Amino acid sequence: MTKKISTKCIHSGGISDDKFFGNITPIYPSITYDYLKSDAYPRYFNTPNQLSASKKIAELEGAEDAVLFGSGLASVATSMFSLLKSGDHVILQKSLYGGTINLVNTEFKKFNIGYDYVDVSNQDQLKDSLNSNTKIIYIESPSNPLLSITDIKSIALFAKQNNLISIIDNTFASPINQNPISLGIDLVIHSATKYLGGHSDILAGTVCGSNELISIIKKSGLNFGSNISEYISWLLERSIKTLSVRVLQQNKNALKISNFLDSHRKITKVYYPGLMNHPKHDIAKQQMLGGFGGMVSFELNDSIDSDEFVKTLKIIQPTMSLAGVESTITSPAKTSHRKMDPKDRDKIGITKNLLRFSVGIEDADDLINDLSNALEING
Numbered sequence: 001m002t003k004k005i006s007t008k009c010i011h012s013g014g015i016s017d018d019k020f021f022g023n024i025t026p027i028y029p030s031i032t033y034d035y036l037k038s039d040a041y042p043r044y045f046n047t048p049n050q051l052s053a054s055k056k057i058a059e060l061e062g063a064e065d066a067v068l069f070g071s072g073l074a075s076v077a078t079s080m081f082s083l084l085k086s087g088d089h090v091i092l093q094k095s096l097y098g099g100t101i102n103l104v105n106t107e108f109k110k111f112n113i114g115y116d117y118v119d120v121s122n123q124d125q126l127k128d129s130l131n132s133n134t135k136i137i138y139i140e141s142p143s144n145p146l147l148s149i150t151d152i153k154s155i156a157l158f159a160k161q162n163n164l165i166s167i168i169d170n171t172f173a174s175p176i177n178q179n180p181i182s183l184g185i186d187l188v189i190h191s192a193t194k195y196l197g198g199h200s201d202i203l204a205g206t207v208c209g210s211n212e213l214i215s216i217i218k219k220s221g222l223n224f225g226s227n228i229s230e231y232i233s234w235l236l237e238r239s240i241k242t243l244s245v246r247v248l249q250q251n252k253n254a255l256k257i258s259n260f261l262d263s264h265r266k267i268t269k270v271y272y273p274g275l276m277n278h279p280k281h282d283i284a285k286q287q288m289l290g291g292f293g294g295m296v297s298f299e300l301n302d303s304i305d306s307d308e309f310v311k312t313l314k315i316i317q318p319t320m321s322l323a324g325v326e327s328t329i330t331s332p333a334k335t336s337h338r339k340m341d342p343k344d345r346d347k348i349g350i351t352k353n354l355l356r357f358s359v360g361i362e363d364a365d366d367l368i369n370d371l372s373n374a375l376e377i378n379g
Contacts, residue, residue, distance in 0.1 A: 003059060005176060005290070006244035013056030013237060015048055018148050025052055027234045042227050045218050049233035051335065054206070054360055056237055057196065061188050063208035065219050068233060072171060072191025074226040075205030077107075079187060080136070080242035082220035083213075089114040089134040091126070095143040095348055097169065098337035120150055121280075122333045123158075130162055133201060140169040145273040145332040145356040146349055147172070149280035152287050156184025165213070171195070171284070171323075176247040177290035187213055188373045194323035197239050197295075204228050204236055223364055246295045246325060246361055252296025254359040258296045260368050266304060268353070271297040294323065294359040297332075299351065303379035306331055306353055312374040315366060324356035329357050 003011065003221035028048040033040040040047050045054075045067050058066035069075045076099075084090065091118055092104060094117045116129040120139055128170040132339055141150040152168065159166035167187040168180045169189065180188050190196055192204035207217055222226070224311075228236075242341045251274075258272035272310050274292030284292060300306055310318045319328040320335045328337070337350050 008056075009243045010060050010241045012059040013054075014054045015052045017306040023150075025049070025229060025234060025237055027155075029135070029230050030131050031230075032217075034322055038052065042229065043222050043225055045130070045221065046229055047233075049230040049237070052235040053240075056240055057190070057192075057206050058208050060243075061170075061208040061241070062179050062181045063188065063214075064211045065214040066208040067214055067221065068171040068192070069205040069207070069221065069229050069238070071203055072169075072189065072193060072205035073103065073303060074224075075189045075191070075207045076169070077102055077190065078221045078224055078226060079101055079167060079207050079217055081140075081224075082217045084111075084113050084135055084197045087114075087133055088136075089131045091115075091120075091129050091134060091164075092117050092142065093120045093139040093147050094118060095148045096140055097144040097171075098136075098332070098340055100138075100140075100169070101337075102339045103367075105113060114119065120155060126158060132149050134162070134164060135167045135336050136168075138165060138167045140172070141178075141287075142172045142273055142293060142295065144169075145271075145295075145336065145354065147273055147278075147293075147295060148242055149284045151271050151280075151283050152183040152185060156180075156186075159186070160184065170341060172293055172295050174240045174243065174247050174293070174323075175287060175291075176244050177251065177293055180291075183287060186210070192236055193321060196234060196243060196244045198243065198323060198325060199239060200319075200321060200324035200326070202232055202236055202239065204232055204370070215234065219357045238366050242334060249361045250359050251291030251363070253364040254294045255292060255372070257357070257359055258343070258377065261296065261298050261371070264372075265299075266301050266379050267298050268301050296357045296359060298355055300353045301357065301379065302353065304353070304375075305378070309374050309378045310311045310355070311371055312377050313370055314373070315362065315370040316357070322356070327360035327362055329355055332356050346371045 033343045054066040118129045159325045171191045187209040243259045316327045
């Protein structure tokens with residue numbers, strides 16, 4: 001029987017309690033197992049709760065397998081270094097999470113791995129960046145923090161035509177809104193800290209894909225030691241049970257709030273793929289079948305100091321992370337992208353007036369009133 005995604009959130013994965021017959025997955029806190037009967041060991045990604053959560057995530061993404069890591073960036077780094085060697089080359093989307101950019105810019109050179117940041121919507125640029133040693137093409141859609149949309153199916157086709165491994169960071173969309181494997185992508189990465197965890201109390205990451213690719217990543221990953229504990233694995237599986245309910249409400253709230261911001265005189269620009277005026281709205285509509293997500297970025301006009309604006313908010317709280325049930329806001333220039341050269345930040349549109357708003361599950365009208373009051377007080 002084919003299950004809908006909201007049913008998969010609750011019933012996929014899981015461990016049957018055959019001793020006490022509880023209805024939820026038990027926690028197995030042991031880090032030691034009888035080696036005569038089992039090869040389970042936390043660093044091997046094969047303990048009960050690790051496998052249970054991995055199975056649930058793989059089913060949500062329509063993947064053959066998944067593996068859990070200690071953070072989203074650990075998932076990115078382990079995937080890259082598992083699949084690349086000295087002398088290889090990577091094509092990357094220009095607009096990416098700052099942590100990924102910093103990883104590439106600081107670490108790849110040490111291992112003689114070449115890379116190019118490209119406007120992946122430009123086929124000529126894509127073809128020009130392709131080398132005989134190119135192995136991976138890496139994208140985000142929607143991107144962090146500018147919510148740019150990439151035509152996933154087009155990138156997957158380009159990768160297959162040129163024998164590349166395609167990787168996407170699907171964190172901002174979540175499996176509820178977008179399933180890149182169904183569009184031809186090879187590997188899907190999530191910062192499970194965000195929507196999968198959803199309560200701002202988990203640090204984790206995951207990679208989903210074919211048995212073949214995940215096996216390669218696991219073999220290298222056990223040498224890097226970035227596995228997560230049984231308790232975090234269990235908590236992640238528990239949290240995913242409400243993923244669908246949370247994300248659908250965040251979708252609804254974000255669309256309403258983005259329309260409010262788009263019409264406000266003190267807002268110069270709103271980045272949200274659900275808006276009709278978003279340059280890639282039509283593509284987003286084709287590939288984000290569940291909704292347009294809970295992330296909205298916007299630019300204040302020059303009369304407003306972004307720090308003072310954030311301080312004036314009462315419900316929406318300033319934090320570095322995102323995608324919890326509570327609404328939060330941050331300045332990407334001062335947090336996620338602070339390690340970038342300021343000139344490079346400005347070039348890609350991450351200005352001092354840009355704010356990234358992670359819309360929670362509160363009442364949308366309360367959030368709009370909070371934003372409206374802060375806008376009236378400032379500027």
